[in-house]
Amino acid sequence: MKMAAEHIFGYTYGSAEVAMSPVSMRELEELKISVGFREEDERYLRQAGEVLADQTEQVVLHWRSGIIASIPNLARHSRTPEGEALPDYLAKSNLRFQQWILDTCLRPYDQDWLNYQQEIALRHTSLKKNKIDGVRSTPYVPLRDIVAFIAVINETIKPYLATKGHSPSDVDKMHQAWCKSLQLQLALWTRPYADAKQGLNEW
């Protein structure tokens, strides 16, 4: 598996620390159907992964410094509650963000992947945000901001998909596969927010 760095702090993909997802593989298969995710999309995601592999640092820098940093409402989630910078936290979560791009494109969507989606979901909520990094920051990322920012991610990733000389039609297909995967992941990330048992109120 391609990695964004040799060691990625807090990246526990596939390890025993990651709990079993409450979502079943059957539910995942149904979600793939609802999202229109086909074998062709898997192939184009692999291609996207090859195109993006040496650009993940630049892409995440674009999202974090080029966009999020200038939206106070979003930037605060990488800062202390008082608004001070947390450079170490930001650096660590940026590296995980980079790896997430690779995982999106190159990992098989199997039980390990499903489990890690739930882990990512929890790390957005008050159940797990800040914990692995041991930082004091906002207690959670509101669900609505996660939903909203997917649109920005989808819009801004496209030019990076076009940097390796693929035809416009292939770029479109890589992009469509990317957008479907993100909506699929988003569906999984909404689960803890909508789980009455958790009783969160983090819209």
Added chain:
Amino acid sequence: MKMAAEHIFGYTYGSAEVAMSPVSMRELEELKISVGFREEDERYLRQAGEVLADQTEQVVLHWRSGIIASIPNLARHSRTPEGEALPDYLAKSNLRFQQWILDTCLRPYDQDWLNYQQEIALRHTSLKKNKIDGVRSTPYVPLRDIVAFIAVINETIKPYLATKGHSPSDVDKMHQAWCKSLQLQLALWTRPYADAKQGLNEW
């Protein structure tokens, strides 16, 4: 305002029957920023609305008969709990679906629009699904299926945006504006599902 039909059953946009949204206009403005929705996008949405205005019946037919009907998991929400067809319910909700395309493109995103987003949100949940039509169907649409199906809507709308001779670049911009609007609306639709006070468990 352009309407999909002279009378649309259960379409209460702008009427006194629609309650005030619990989301504030300020939160809406913040969401627009998170989603990257700019003035340019408003302009391209208007253009999209002109392009789609005489195609809404065909588009909704594509989604309902061409896609949803063959995905049992989604098709069941327009049927009885036993799986029998409800043609009258389907026809009524299809017409509202058509009008929603026009509203997405042509309405100003003001207080009325915000209120109706909340109404749409509630009509997906057990709080309001089936009520206005007085039908016996599934009690709610799971949040994950709403999130997922947005990807299908976004993918399939694009060719319809290209039917009126606009340049590929303009079609791309109309499509980007559309995708941002849908993610914005989706963020609003997730609210009742994530509202601890409602205590829903409808992921």
